[in-house]
Amino acid sequence: MADQRTLEEVRADIDAIDREIQALISRRAGCAQRVADIKLEQMQAASERGETPGEVVYYRPEREAQVLKRIMDRNEGPLAGETVAHIFREIMSACLALEKPLQVAYLGPEGTFTHAATIKHFGHAAIPVSQNTIDAVFARVESGECNYGVVPVENSTEGMVSHTLDNFMDSRLKISGEVEMPIVHHLLVAPGTEQMAVTKICAHQQALAQCRNWLDLHWPNTEREAVSSNGEAARLAAATPGVAAVAGDMAAELYGLEKLAEHIEDYADNTTRFLVVGRDEVPSSGRDKTSIIVSSRNKPGALYALLDPFRKAGVSLTRIDTRPSRTEKWAYVFFIEFEGHLQDDNIRAIVSELEEQSILLKPLGSYPRAVL
Numbered sequence: 001m002a003d004q005r006t007l008e009e010v011r012a013d014i015d016a017i018d019r020e021i022q023a024l025i026s027r028r029a030g031c032a033q034r035v036a037d038i039k040l041e042q043m044q045a046a047s048e049r050g051e052t053p054g055e056v057v058y059y060r061p062e063r064e065a066q067v068l069k070r071i072m073d074r075n076e077g078p079l080a081g082e083t084v085a086h087i088f089r090e091i092m093s094a095c096l097a098l099e100k101p102l103q104v105a106y107l108g109p110e111g112t113f114t115h116a117a118t119i120k121h122f123g124h125a126a127i128p129v130s131q132n133t134i135d136a137v138f139a140r141v142e143s144g145e146c147n148y149g150v151v152p153v154e155n156s157t158e159g160m161v162s163h164t165l166d167n168f169m170d171s172r173l174k175i176s177g178e179v180e181m182p183i184v185h186h187l188l189v190a191p192g193t194e195q196m197a198v199t200k201i202c203a204h205q206q207a208l209a210q211c212r213n214w215l216d217l218h219w220p221n222t223e224r225e226a227v228s229s230n231g232e233a234a235r236l237a238a239a240t241p242g243v244a245a246v247a248g249d250m251a252a253e254l255y256g257l258e259k260l261a262e263h264i265e266d267y268a269d270n271t272t273r274f275l276v277v278g279r280d281e282v283p284s285s286g287r288d289k290t291s292i293i294v295s296s297r298n299k300p301g302a303l304y305a306l307l308d309p310f311r312k313a314g315v316s317l318t319r320i321d322t323r324p325s326r327t328e329k330w331a332y333v334f335f336i337e338f339e340g341h342l343q344d345d346n347i348r349a350i351v352s353e354l355e356e357q358s359i360l361l362k363p364l365g366s367y368p369r370a371v372l
C-alpha cells in the first residue's frame with residue numbers, strides 16, 4: 001500500500017527516529033569509555049605482574065575492520081553499504097577520541113591525497129599531523145610523537161613508491177592497515193581566474209605523469225612545474241596569479257579553488273594505495289594481509305624458491321616488488337604481500353621455510369584488508 005503520510009507526519013517520524021539514534025550513539029559512546037577503562041586496567045594488571053608495561057593501545061584496527069565489514073554485509077538499503085559504513089566510521093572515530101584522541105602523521109601538506117586517505121581511514125575525530133617527507137612520517141611514529149602514520153605505497157599507473165619501501169628496510173614500525181583511494185585530478189585555479197590567464201601548471205611529479213595525455217592535448221604549450229605535493233601545488237595556485245594546480249577535491253576545498261576542468265587523469269581507475277604504520281602488531285581480524293621483506297642469494301632459481309612455499313600452501317600473493325638491497329651490489333630484496341595473518345598456522349609454516357633459504361626475512365606486519 002502506498003505511503004499516505006503527510007509531510008508533517010513524516011517529519012515527526014524523522015524527529016522521533018533522530019532522538020532514538022542520538023540516544024543509541026550516546027549509549028555506544030558510553031560503552032567505548034568503559035572499554036577504555038578495561039584496556040587501562042588490563043595494562044596496569046600486566047605491569048603489576050611484572051610484564052613489560054607498554055603504552056595502552058586504544059585503537060584496535062582489527063576490531064574496526066570487523067565492525068565496518070559487518071555493517072556493509074548486513075546493509076539492506078536504501079543507502080549504499082559503503083555510505084552507511086562511512087557513517088559508522090565517523091561514529092567509531094568519535095568513540096575512539098573519547099578513549100584517546102589519535103595523532104596521525106601523514107605526508108602533507110594539507111590537501112594531499114595522503115591527507116584524504118588519513119581522514120578516510122581514521123575519521124574526522126583523529127588529529128592529522130602534516131609531515132614534509134615520508135621519512136618524517138616514519139620518524140614521528142617511531143619517536144612516539146604520533147600514534148600512527150599514513151604513507152603512499154603504490155599507484156595503479158605509476159607503480160610502487162620506492163621511498164616508502166626503502167623506509168621499511170630500516171624501520172621497526174609495523175604495517176597496521178591499508179587504505180585505497182581513487183585518485184581523481186582536477187585543474188584548479190583561484191576563483192575568477194580565466195583560462196587564458198593561466199601561464200603555469202603545478203603538480204606533484206606523479207600527478208603530472210598521471211594526467212600527461214590530457215595536459216598534452218589541452219595545454220600543450222603551458223609551462224609545467226613539478227612541486228613537492230599536490231597540496232603544495234594547490235597552495236601555489238591560491239597564492240600566485242596565473243598558476244593552475246593539478247590536485248584533488250580536498251585540496252580544492254582547503255585552498256578555495258575553482259575547477260577549470262574535472263577528472264583529467266588519463267586512466268579512469270587510477271588508484272593509490274596507502275599504508276598505515278604503527279608501533280604495535282595487529283591481531284587477526286579474519287580478513288587479513290601480510291607483508292614481508294625477503295632476500296636470498298643471487299643464484300639461479302632464487303626467486304622461484306622464494307615463491308614456491310606460497311604455491312605449495314595455496315596462498316595468494318597480492319603484490320611482489322623488488323628494491324636494491326643497499327648493502328650488497330646487485331643484490332635485491334623482495335617486498336611480498338599475501339593473504340593471511342602471521343598468526344595462521346599455514347603462514348607460520350611458509351615463513352619458517354623462507355627463513356631457511358633466505359639471507360634476510362623481515363615481517364612488516366599483518367593487517368586487515370581495506371574495508372572502505
Ligand SMILES: O=C(O)C(=O)C[C@]1(C(=O)O)C=C[C@@H](O)C=C1
Nearest residue numbers: 035058059060063064092095096
Ligand atoms: O572495541 C574496542 O576495542 C573499542 O575501543 C571500541 C571501538 C568502537 O567504537 O567500536 C573504538 C575504537 C577501537 O579502535 C575499536 C572499536
